[in-house]
Amino acid sequence: MALKITLSMLCGYLLGSFSPSYFLGKLLRGIDIREVGERNAGIINAYKILGPIPAFFTTIFDLSKGLISAFIAHKIGIGYPINFLISYTAVLGHVFPFYLKLKGGQGEATAMGIFLFFFFRTLFMKSDFIIAFLLLLFYVLGLIYIIGLSRILGLYILPIAFLLVAIHSSTLEWVTILIFTAHTFAVSLRNRIKSGYKLSERTRVTIKWSRFAARPFALLFIIIYYQTSRSFILKLAGAVALTFLAFDLIRLSKAGINQAIMKTLSFAFKTKEEKTFSSMTHFTVASFLSFLLFPRETSCCSILFPVFGDMFAKLMGLEYGRKKLFEKTLEGFLGYISFGIIAGYVYSKLANFPFLLAIIGAFSGAISEVLPWKLDDNLSGALFSGLAMYYFGKILNWL
Known part of the structure; x- marks a missing residue:
């Protein structure tokens, strides 16, 4: 041989x-x-x-x-x-x-x-x-x-x-x-x-690349959930969410501490987060709530959309956005749907999850991301997509 x-x-x-x-x-x-x-x-x-x-x-x-x-x-x-x-x-x-x-x-x-x-x-x-x-x-x-x-x-x-x-x-x-x-x-x-x-200067400056690169690590939640139990993932996701929440509360409680953190960790924090909770906190809280409210298959699928859909919506919107859609762009909206559906398809094949529900989830997440409301899209993306998939799944008797 x-x-x-x-x-x-x-x-x-x-x-x-x-x-x-x-x-x-x-x-x-x-x-x-x-x-x-x-x-x-x-x-x-x-x-x-x-x-x-x-x-x-x-x-x-x-x-x-x-x-x-x-x-x-x-x-x-x-x-x-x-x-x-x-x-x-x-x-x-x-x-x-x-x-x-x-x-x-x-x-x-x-x-x-x-x-x-x-x-x-x-x-x-x-x-x-x-x-x-x-x-x-x-x-x-x-x-x-x-x-x-x-x-x-x-x-x-x-x-x-x-x-x-x-x-x-x-x-x-x-x-x-x-x-x-x-x-x-x-x-x-x-x-x-x-x-x-x-990439354009606006894209290079606006996107926090450390957070952009770290987003896919949220897939560890899904992997761990499928290897353990609902009880364990709730404890893990809850602990992670509480850690980010406590960090933000400490940061926001003292102006001096906040300024020092914002300056030292400028590579990770956005300027608009100086006086509010970070999107990292919103996402970890949304992940915990998804695991708490929805069945395993639905909750795991729901967090894919803020991870990949929102991730590429920002990139496409900043780099190629031409047509305004509320406060976002049509190109970013399409980027969210495209990458969200791709992620949903891969998940549907690996987890035997109905692909049509994943499509519904991707569209729901994209719509929640583009709507002109004050709710952070890292929080709304997972919860709205999870809610839509759960109820459509019940109506169609797929869950």
Whole structure:
């Protein structure tokens, strides 16, 4: 077996190292394509320097390298999906060709070719994936409206597409897909940064990135709840909520303490929270109340919406908001719905929760977030979505 794996890896690397754009550049223009334009042997540089036809052949071959490598590994005797895992050597060969002093392309197309194989394989072989496919289509169309046909679009689409495929795949399959997805995402992100893309100053200044990054850690509540009991999660969530509540009460009780905390922890606290409870307190209290008021499946789903829906509503609204909707923006509202529904779908698959109720929850959370009232959306998002899902679930006899 070791010999078969070694031989498969060697074939993958050699196949990947063949660079059509390099040889076409030499043949058609007498140039080393790695020394002009974007200074690499990738598809985009081939299009800019050599034209559409050479770029087309480069695209077809680069997309196929990994698939051909996996096919060869299969013929040698490596089973599925290990043969695709081994085909990552084709990506490495593309990036580090031995005869070009290890300076090749970026491997984005080769990695994407493998990802697309798994995506369409899942689509055609698993009947329930059609819902995920339609959901992804809805998500993409929503993003196109919000962002436009920008090269940044792929950075929002690829992780979601991976997530939808992964929950329909075996462990070894999704680990394999993750490797190729991560490579494609990393290359795309690096290219966007090199091209000068960055978030607007308003977005960079307004969003508290430490809190933005910490939001997904709220998923630990869900994981712990499913591994323990209602009694335990109520004690845990209650203790966390009381800690944040006590901290805010102490902070707000003394002006000197408040000012010192706001200055020291300016990376975590918003200016508008100087004289009121923080959104972190509102969210932890809302989580506790959701666990207290609703069944496990409903309460766990309800806290997903302020975590992911509100998280991306802020990003989309600040960065791409154009049309006002009360005190928010239409783009932020659509961002909440899009990411909320995605989160709800993943949860519905993993927890056997009715997807239609998750959709109702996402819309309820988005509406509560956009309404012009004084109630903090971190508090209203979980409670209103939980309430809507609970009562619709009772009416439809789904809970």
